[in-house]
Amino acid sequence: MDSDFGVPRELSHLQKLRSQYQPELPPCLQGKSVRVEFSDATASTDPSGAHTISRSFPHTYGQPLAHFLRASAKVPDAQIISEHPAVRVGVVFCGRQSPGGHNVIWGLHNALKTHNTSSTLLGFLGGSEGLFAQKTLEITDEILATYKNQGGYDLLGRTKDQIRTTEQVTAALSTCKALKLDSLVIIGGVTSNTDAAQLAETFAEAKCPTKVVGVPVTLNGDLKNQFVEANVGFDTICKVNSQLISNVCTDALSAEKYYYFIRLMGRKASHVALECTLQSHPNMVILGEEVAAEKLTLFDLTKQLCDAVQTRAEQDKYHGVILLPEGLIESIPEVYALLQEIHGLLREGHSVDNISSKLSPWASALFEFLPLFIRKQLLLHPESDDSAQLSQIETEKLLAHLVEEEMNKRLKEGTYKGKKFNAICHFFGYQARGSLPSKFDCDYAYVLGHIAYHVLAAGLNGYLATVTNLKNPLNKWRCGAAPITAMMTVKRYGSGPGGAFSGKPAVHPATVDLKGKSYELLTQNAAKFLLEDIYRNPGPLQFDGPGADAKAVTLCVEDQDYMGRIKELEVYLDKVRTIVKPGCSQDVLKAALSAMAAVTNILSMVSSPANSGV
């Protein structure tokens, strides 16, 4: 089967034309030389975890941010990289496929060959399994021809998504040594990039010269932090899902007899569900983060949904569309606790058949209350990251079932007088994941591929390639790289003094920020969405003409650009230095001291652990 990888294939008319699309590069990456500027050393966003992280990553913690600038940029301390020896680079797909992945490889290949035609790019076949087994395919322009701007991961395939056990890390190390790789590029999400950081540390410790570079590619959109604004694939997934959700909304409004419960692939965090809601305006969305914050039980959720159905029925509306994130089930407190018990028993080796008899009384009561199909799904073995098999647990069906029971009860009791409640359930994910990537994802992935090369050229290890200011046109994009360790946090489990136990440092999935602008936009419109059916149809993904350049609503609203602001701050600091240099008047110096004392006071207060909210 391996012989099937990278083979040219028949493309449809549209695919052919897409394969001829050439993404541009931001000005800073054009030309043969690139300037790298380093900021101060990075700290972790989790001050209380900083010590743990620095102990776990002695070689790779505390490295500076890197910014890539035009060779002509006038920055005094920047280093111009103009020598480009031939290098050998390996690249591997890790984790769930995400539209745009192929373009990272194309961008990387293009950057390698532009700077030295003798450089070599090796793709590992079948994901991390190929990395361990040293199965490679040399990437060439011919091989890329029918994969440029195309969806899926089928150029190289993927299998398991972790590089974590000692055997796995050792195998990866052997491969990099055997193949004499100067760099290993890991394409993936939070888990894979945590692994990348660990690999970088191990390689540094073992004095292996291979530099590890991560690239943020995950449809979940949950590899998000001050350095990373968006992930490759998220834009496409949200556009394709929004197209389908809108179609279902139109359908609901035409038939006027069904409630559609749609669960959206994207793991536990609700980024995909939030973005799709803002694009297509369904009647309701239940965000896992809201459920967790308000500790809503299954009973609360059912009641909330039934009340909504009833309010709409009073306006003679018997249809609606409700979105759920894939992993909602893990955000519901009592179900999460039940899952923890089940997983504990599974780990102890109990067979699935007698787990229900081993549960604690309350867990057993909840378990018996649930319909049979959900019980079976909750008993599935947990995934490698200890989460439940979220794609397999049909929370949409569970909620639809509970709402139907409750509405029938209300109907019987006479508290509800409308028509019978009818639900149709969907899980959208597989049908979006393999899509042709949007123009945004094609461009973003291609640029990240280029950056991955420059990270290597700058000799950096354990970094993630980053692009910020993404909401603006491509020629305004800022390219850089950040140490992955700076994105890590340490989770604490248990409670009470001394009883707390710290997890391993890791990049954790970002959750939807309930104080953020995107969520605010949702809450402002929630009542209108619920009652007024102001469905919006962004239409199918377009590559030409209107809509082709649309960007994610959350990306545009959130206005992150942390990296840009860091640079802006540095300009201010430099200005102060220039104005207040030795020789300036006593008054200027006094003013500067008093002003800076005030600034540092405020900042110390704001950034004390009590305010960190981690």
Next chain:
Amino acid sequence: MDSDFGVPRELSHLQKLRSQYQPELPPCLQGKSVRVEFSDATASTDPSGAHTISRSFPHTYGQPLAHFLRASAKVPDAQIISEHPAVRVGVVFCGRQSPGGHNVIWGLHNALKTHNTSSTLLGFLGGSEGLFAQKTLEITDEILATYKNQGGYDLLGRTKDQIRTTEQVTAALSTCKALKLDSLVIIGGVTSNTDAAQLAETFAEAKCPTKVVGVPVTLNGDLKNQFVEANVGFDTICKVNSQLISNVCTDALSAEKYYYFIRLMGRKASHVALECTLQSHPNMVILGEEVAAEKLTLFDLTKQLCDAVQTRAEQDKYHGVILLPEGLIESIPEVYALLQEIHGLLREGHSVDNISSKLSPWASALFEFLPLFIRKQLLLHPESDDSAQLSQIETEKLLAHLVEEEMNKRLKEGTYKGKKFNAICHFFGYQARGSLPSKFDCDYAYVLGHIAYHVLAAGLNGYLATVTNLKNPLNKWRCGAAPITAMMTVKRYGSGPGGAFSGKPAVHPATVDLKGKSYELLTQNAAKFLLEDIYRNPGPLQFDGPGADAKAVTLCVEDQDYMGRIKELEVYLDKVRTIVKPGCSQDVLKAALSAMAAVTNILSMVSSPANSGV
């Protein structure tokens, strides 16, 4: 709720631009005057049923075909319609919503107002229920503004899809009389157009002046016959489904661990499944028509699928994509017989709970063999057309379940040595049905709307608006109308001489022609599709640039244009008449007689009932 119909709404950027798209008209419909040419009287395609049909439709059977031509066309016997008194027209959506429906109304409105600004178009609210209850909305340009080129039926809504019982027909008659309608336009599929024909006959009998016109709009694509090449909505549905199927194919190839079983909405006939297969090249498709023709049992189908899985496993392939038509279950002989028994018992008033005990021994055995979820679904009450609730019966899950059991059995027995079989099931339909219509469907529907007006202007009753030569560019399209009774057939049930019993004449859903060119194209490629993973991704529906003008593969391959050939034949007959007119030589006359004798001989033979194959 009625107050929500026709309200302007917020459109997305792409929707707005689509709402400004103006379909063109074929040359014959441009200008203020249109010429109508009538062919000979039509017969039914079902010679043995002709008598029954003519008896049931004494007023509307045997009417001629109508062709609409440019006013300047030189056709001797054609009638120019240049007077256009103000008329009142009603229009109603019947049955499942289908993308493009709104454009029929727009085209009709535009034609009415172009020919007389005093004409009125009334839309019935909530489908046939609105027709019975005289609930109308006057269609204006303002109301249409945000519905032009948009999906769904939400401008007017729809409810039940039949106009059949005496009460329903009487209510429709009263409405048409009360509202003084000159014409009633029915937008729908096979069932609705059968109802339209019945209504036309009843109106003629009752001397009601309202002319009934049908328009072929159904995503199933099964209102197909010598007069009708395609249905509005089919093109869009197949494109959206093919996009999703292709994405799933890419996904299968990237993850390499799942078999996807995808059931496609489209009722019992397999047109949607066939078209999507030709667009996206999945590994397998099971057509209901093949299953029925070869009398394949559930056991046969399972074996066929397992053998395919095993052959692929021998090539180290553990993924695949398999398509099924929505109503496959009714094509499997033993399940169909079981359904007939169940429906019979339901009609006799037996409660769902004790039906299984009333089944005949063999039916009971099959029933008990089936998994619980399917049993529940088979017990659902049949639909108004006596078919099972096909959308609710998850045949994809049944087959995936049976294949999994059989593969596990083979694994145990050692006859299969590959990896464990894993399936993921989908039902695609709702997420495509509400889509923005493709350019083809926008154009086709708009032109049909115009034709519906000209049918009325020509004073015709019981006709279906038709466009042929659709595979060619719009300026080559041929516009016409055909009596719906000419599309009817009479089904015979039971067997043995004298034991047969005839059904009512009706337009029956066309099945996929197993001798046709589209099916031939499939069989030629089936082996390659199965083994070589030559997945093809037509991409998302495009409105601009490459792909925007793509047409359905089956439409282009089938090369129907029956209406065009009828006209061509008439030209030949006229030529013979011209050459052999009184005064020609004895030799020419002799040659003509001998040649025509041969021709009529051949034709009599070919068209004898023994060859009709009905």
